Amino acid sequence: SVLLAEDSASGCNVPATPGAVGVxxxxxxxxxxxxxxxxxxxxxxxxxxxxxxxxACQAYVRAIAR
Incomplete structure (x- = not known):
């Protein structure tokens, strides 16, 4: 879990529509x-x-198994 600290941006709305980035x-x-x-x-x-x-371990095992 992540704890979030409230700051001056708390309560600000962020657009819910996708922008140029698509997020x-x-x-x-x-x-x-x-x-x-x-x-x-x-x-x-x-x-x-x-x-x-x-x-690296998988590559090593493959190499010695040949």
Whole structure:
């Protein structure tokens, strides 16, 4: 779960119709707490490194299985 901190943008409406980018946003904005944002980035980075290691292991197993 993610904790959101209220800020000056709270209560501002964001257009619900798709724009040039093609993304539809909800009606409210919130600012992500910086500590939680750092945690999310760290978890994502760990996951990326895990996938890289898994690919290397799979390539190694394929190579020795030949």
């Amino acid at each position: 539809v946003h909800g009606a409210a904005r919130a600012q992500l707490d910086p500590a939680h944002a750092q945690r999310i980035l760290a978890i994502t980075g760990d996951g990326d490194q895990g996938l890289i290691a898994l690919r």
